[in-house]
Amino acid sequence: MATDRPQRDKPLMEDVARLAGVSRGTVSNVLNNPAIVSPDTRERVLRAIEELGFVRNQVALALASGRTRTIGYVGTDLANSYFLDIARGIEERADESGYRVVLANSDVDAAKQRGYLELFDESRFAGVIVAPLEATHDEVGHRHRAGFPIVRVNLADPRGEGCAVVVDEEHSGYLAARHLLDLGRRRLVFAGGFPSLSAVRSRLHGAERAAAEVAGAGFAAIGATGLRVPAGLALGRELAALAPHERPDGVVAVSDAFAAGLIQSLLSAGIRVPDEVAVVGHDDNTFATEHVLPISTVSQPGVEMGRVAADLLLEELAGDGHAHRTVVLESRLIVRSSSVADDSGVHGTPFPEPAGA
């Protein structure tokens, strides 16, 4: 246990005031309401601040004014670019309104998530945006009801309370499958993921619905478990072992990582993608764009989700007539070479070069 170190001695507003030859109140005005201070006084005060290296104590400010301009974001798994995109969207909007954003990574751990919510609440942050876990709905709801402004992203409250921004996952699955069907594929499979995850179930249902709309379309859910590359690699080997006419000609993969693994093992086995098997992933993360064969995908609108969530929170903070609501964002199909062969030839060679380094 670390000893509690006394606060190092920083210059106070008092010191600035003395040096500038004005009162504390005037220094405060320079900082919070510069317009009402005469230009030369302002100038003198700013010089004193500079000279002393005065750093205004937010803690005292927050206590005195009962206000904080910091928003907390608790992501589920910041290693996933989707959750980091959400953070970017939040930062963008917060910035425009003069708020700051700090992040916390709950790392898919309910206890850690609770701890961060507690910290942000105790620290009297203006509000918080959280990507809840199934296990933390109660905690989140509890704090929300106690008056702490909270907006959920990615997962809405089961009871529909408060604000939330979610993606229509069923629609995502539908888009992916529909795309393959429109390309003339008729032997579809949905692959990857755990049925325990509601997002996975929704995507599956959406894909199923799309298949049901098209006469003569076959559809199956493959019992692959796993969301990531290795699971995709494994499925690819299984598919490669099948006779060509038994193989699906279109695969809706639960994630881009899964799709990346799948495509890699299909290609390695000499199966042409997309000619023989077309693949669509989900999420539009780095796996999709930086793959040998850029992957068609249904993009999770992470940045947009962050923006909308921040807007909802800021509206609530502004106070005038905010009504809680859930915003459903639609994902977007992004067609790349894993479903439609590009002009440059088969097998993804030569590779289109994304912009940048």
Add this chain to the structure above:
Amino acid sequence: MATDRPQRDKPLMEDVARLAGVSRGTVSNVLNNPAIVSPDTRERVLRAIEELGFVRNQVALALASGRTRTIGYVGTDLANSYFLDIARGIEERADESGYRVVLANSDVDAAKQRGYLELFDESRFAGVIVAPLEATHDEVGHRHRAGFPIVRVNLADPRGEGCAVVVDEEHSGYLAARHLLDLGRRRLVFAGGFPSLSAVRSRLHGAERAAAEVAGAGFAAIGATGLRVPAGLALGRELAALAPHERPDGVVAVSDAFAAGLIQSLLSAGIRVPDEVAVVGHDDNTFATEHVLPISTVSQPGVEMGRVAADLLLEELAGDGHAHRTVVLESRLIVRSSSVADDSGVHGTPFPEPAGA
């Protein structure tokens, strides 16, 4: 601009005290020094806290006690798993000492990094761990000299002030090249990255040093620019176009992402990896483990770096005889299939399956 909403009315310590029939001081003691409160009083107070849903105001606590148990971490690019690993290491240690950690993503933007440092300083966080940018050394040094406890990670202060934890990048490059040389490779190249980055230069020098140690070893730095997949893909195409005897038989790639792209395009061109060209990356991130052909790499000890940084900071906060210092961590070579063919055959098929989903 959002209107400043007044603090919602939360129960105060005063309210808890009244309900429990004790004084403010006793409630404070229950929270901060439970041992000196008699068991039944303590019980009564805790019940009152529970009943009212009292959430202790950290802001007032921080102001009154002049202490904060929050540490800030400003990462350069949290999308890079290395920086997130550092965060994990910090959290682990902070947790053990009763500190909380909040994150900020400077997104390789000096202005954002400055903003977060300012926020953490103004908020009187106990201290901060920062992965500085070349452009923010002054800012960091300035705040450090003003008495704000700061530990740098990944990049030390040019003037050697304060605490820092860094990786011996030169050694990393050396390890990678040495490994290839030990495998008998004699036509080495170092590829990728921007020479403006000191880490890249160091890795290159290390590789060069290793080559110089071995008689008959050829070495060249390829002027590829870029750290990520597309740059690697591009280089792969160039190498594939060369006559076999002109091609390097060993490549030290600046990053795993670069190596992933490189390997993918070599394999697509029918060049065998590692038989014809062995590749070693850097960083040990997801690109390395989740690739078709798991990539040999020099691992950045991210978690360890976070741990050490947190230890240094906590030591400084504890106050008793802390001496600033820079800790140099050594990276570790991880041999996978991109440099040494595994038993299961050439061309990375079938693929070894990492554990987990």
Add this chain to the structure above:
DNA sequence: TGCGCTTCTTGGAGCGCTCCAATCCCTGGC
């Protein structure tokens, strides 16, 4: 010269807690 304005500036009260000296109360020993 004096009055009424406007524009700036001032300094006290208070934010919700911690800290600590002072007080209270209970127990046990003589």
Add this chain to the structure above:
DNA sequence: GCCAGGGATTGGAGCGCTCCAAGAAGCGCA
């Protein structure tokens, strides 16, 4: 029965700021 001693509790001062009512200063005009 009385007092010393120690544990438990109390409440005032103060953390560094904001906010605001009130005062000071400057100005134009009759």
